[in-house]
Amino acid sequence: MIRLQNVNKNYGGRPALLNVNLHIALGEFAFLVGPSGAGKSTLMRLLYREETPTSGNVFLGGVNLNRLHKGQIPLLRRRMGIIFQDFKLLPSQTVFNNVAYVLRALGVDEREVQKRVEPALAVVGLEHKYNALPSELSGGEQQRVGIARAIVNGPPVLLADEPTGNLDPATSLEIVQLLERISQRGTTVLISTHDQPIVNAMRRRVISLKGGEVVTDMDNGLYELEMQ
Amino acid sequence: MLRTLRIFKRILVETGLGLKASGWSNWLVTSILCVALTIFGGVLQLTMTLKGLVEAWGNQLEISAYLRDGYDPKAVAAEICQFPEVKQVEIVTKEVAWRDMQHTFKVAAINNPLPNTLHIKLSSPDQVETLAPKLRLLNQVENTKYPLKVAKKITDIRHFLELAGIFITGALTAATLTVIGNTIHLVIKAKHREIEILSLMGVGHFYIKCPFVFQGAAYGFMAALMATGILLGVHLYVDPYVKEQLLSLAPFMPQNLQYGLLQTSMMMAALGVLVGAGGSLWTSGRYIKI
Ligand SMILES: Nc1ncnc2c1ncn2[C@@H]1O[C@H](COP(=O)(O)OP(=O)(O)O)[C@@H](O)[C@H]1O
Ligand SMILES: [Mg+2]
Numbered sequence: 169m170i171r172l173q174n175v176n177k178n179y180g181g182r183p184a185l186l187n188v189n190l191h192i193a194l195g196e197f198a199f200l201v202g203p204s205g206a207g208k209s210t211l212m213r214l215l216y217r218e219e220t221p222t223s224g225n226v227f228l229g230g231v232n233l234n235r236l237h238k239g240q241i242p243l244l245r246r247r248m249g250i251i252f253q254d255f256k257l258l259p260s261q262t263v264f265n266n267v268a269y270v271l272r273a274l275g276v277d278e279r280e281v282q283k284r285v286e287p288a289l290a291v292v293g294l295e296h297k298y299n300a301l302p303s304e305l306s307g308g309e310q311q312r313v314g315i316a317r318a319i320v321n322g323p324p325v326l327l328a329d330e331p332t333g334n335l336d337p338a339t340s341l342e343i344v345q346l347l348e349r350i351s352q353r354g355t356t357v358l359i360s361t362h363d364q365p366i367v368n369a370m371r372r373r374v375i376s377l378k379g380g381e382v383v384t385d386m387d388n389g390l391y392e393l394e395m396q
Numbered sequence: 397m398l399r400t401l402r403i404f405k406r407i408l409v410e411t412g413l414g415l416k417a418s419g420w421s422n423w424l425v426t427s428i429l430c431v432a433l434t435i436f437g438g439v440l441q442l443t444m445t446l447k448g449l450v451e452a453w454g455n456q457l458e459i460s461a462y463l464r465d466g467y468d469p470k471a472v473a474a475e476i477c478q479f480p481e482v483k484q485v486e487i488v489t490k491e492v493a494w495r496d497m498q499h500t501f502k503v504a505a506i507n508n509p510l511p512n513t514l515h516i517k518l519s520s521p522d523q524v525e526t527l528a529p530k531l532r533l534l535n536q537v538e539n540t541k542y543p544l545k546v547a548k549k550i551t552d553i554r555h556f557l558e559l560a561g562i563f564i565t566g567a568l569t570a571a572t573l574t575v576i577g578n579t580i581h582l583v584i585k586a587k588h589r590e591i592e593i594l595s596l597m598g599v600g601h602f603y604i605k606c607p608f609v610f611q612g613a614a615y616g617f618m619a620a621l622m623a624t625g626i627l628l629g630v631h632l633y634v635d636p637y638v639k640e641q642l643l644s645l646a647p648f649m650p651q652n653l654q655y656g657l658l659q660t661s662m663m664m665a666a667l668g669v670l671v672g673a674g675g676s677l678w679t680s681g682r683y684i685k686i
Contacts, residue, residue: 216596238601245598256593269590270597275403317597 169194169325169356170215175224177210177380184210185221186380192358192373194324197351199367200360201391202377208360211377212329215358216250217241229324246274249318251328251347255310257302263289264298267317288316292346308339312346319350326350328359332366340366348372367391403603410607414583415614421579422615428575429619429671432568433664434626439561441627441660446554457518459528459542462511467536469512476516479530481523486515511538569671576615576675580608584683591684605680612676616668623668624661631657 170192177185185207192198200208213219214226217233226233228244236244257266267285276284289295292312302310311331318326328347332340344359344366351357361367367374367390374389375382415422463472473485494508516531518524528540584591594604 242598242600250596273594273599275399
């Protein structure tokens with residue numbers, strides 16, 4: 169589903185990613201770990217085509233993102249869900265409208281919006297908070313809204329860049345477990361984090377970045393700070 | 397099809413939100429653009445009217461030749477008819493002219509001071525400048541008069557007005573573009589969250605930018621509407637006075653001089669929408685990046 173071939177990314181001559189090779193299969197669940205500045209966000213931005221690599225190729229579902237022209241980027245992004253550390257919710261819109269916002273912008277009719285938003289909110293356990301504003305929710309609930317919005321189109325890929333960065337440990341674990349449940353339905357999930365206890369509690373695939381290089385990549389892995 | 401309509405509806409809603417967020421800036425932009433369009437439309441109407449005036453004169457162009465006393469006007473008319481430029485010569489004897497004048501005005505009982513006059517119609521108006529000097533060379537002709545001098549003056553004024561109009565409209569358009577740029581930039585800043593979300597969730601840039609372009613177009617449309625109102629007011633209250641002035645300038649006024657207000661407002665709307673939408677498109681292209 170996701171493949172990186174000899175990917176380098178420089179910012180002003182300084183490498184943020186160094187010769188990264190990576191393959192994540194369809195339906196796989198993986199952590200991308202590493203200290204701050206390791207290149208996790210950069211790798212994510214390459215995947216949703218916010219950035220292009222300085223050299224090398226990035227493939228998503230067999231499509232070489234280097235070959236994508238500007239007009240095709242929205243089509244790529246409609247086939248993935250992106251989850252952010254800062255949630256990126258609209259503060260003046262209700263939970264329901266936040267999830268429905270993009271569907272409506274795409275011209276989906278109101279009955280269909282209803283039909284898609286309700287199950288998405290049910291998956292994240294917010295079926296009783298349709299009319300709440302983000303400011304009335306806890307951090308964990310706000311991130312659940314972000315997740316509902318990311319899955320509302322039923323995308324084959326979910327990218328979450330430090331989704332638990334603003335949450336307490338207990339809530340963080342709930343959010344990651346929720347993402348794991350979603351992946352069990354066939355969605356490829358990639359989570360970047362530097363939250364060691366969570367990664368170690370899950371015992372899933374761990375791809376470890378340091379200084380822009382992949383240093384370890386293990387199934388049932390641990391996030392071992394000593395190695396960094 | 398329905399989907400396109402729904403998208404269009406949402407774009408309109410977003411445009412409305414943008415206008416609402418702009419507050420007093422709306423009025424600033426619209427008034428500056430309105431001034432620019434009023435000057436543009438006013439100059440357009442004025443120059444078109446003057447052009448129409450000159451053309452109308454051209455069609456009825458005739459040279460009046462005033463004859464020296466002691467020559468038989470019929471004989472002179474026959475001679476002048478030989479010139480190739482001449483289409484027709486009409487004789488107004490001093491007696492006839494005097495009687496007409498006494499008929500129209502109360503004139504003291506003095507000796508007839510008027511000359512015999514020939515009204516010479518030309519086959520083509522642009523031959524006036526070649527025929528008039530030839531006529532003046534004739535002994536029998538004391539003087540000639542033709543409206544082309546006035547026409548030339550009016551044409552000169554028209555050219556000056558056109559230049560000044562282009563210059564002022566251009567300057568005001570540049571000012572408008574700056575203000576529109578600032579206004580749209582502020583709206584983009586205020587909506588940066590929405591824009592970012594839409595972009596990251598795969599909504600096309602056409603949809604994202606459209607509300608801003610529509611907002612600019614709305615300014616252009618509103619300004620053109622206001623400018624039309626101003627020009628309409630000018631027609632109602634200033635026109636009669638101007639007509640009087642023109643009448644004193646020229647021997648007669650052709651009918652229907654007005655270059656249609658409808659055409660002018662359409663031109664103003666076109667220019668306004670072009671400037672408004674163009675300025676917004678440029679600004680949103682500059683500040684909304686993929
Ligand atoms: N837009 C940018 N311009 C310049 N340097 C950047 C930019 N984004 C990231 N970097 C640099 O690239 C490196 C990796 O950053 P990042 O991918 O954000 O790391 P992480 O998400 O793992 O903390 C850092 O050294 C960072 O300073
Ligand atoms: Mg980061």
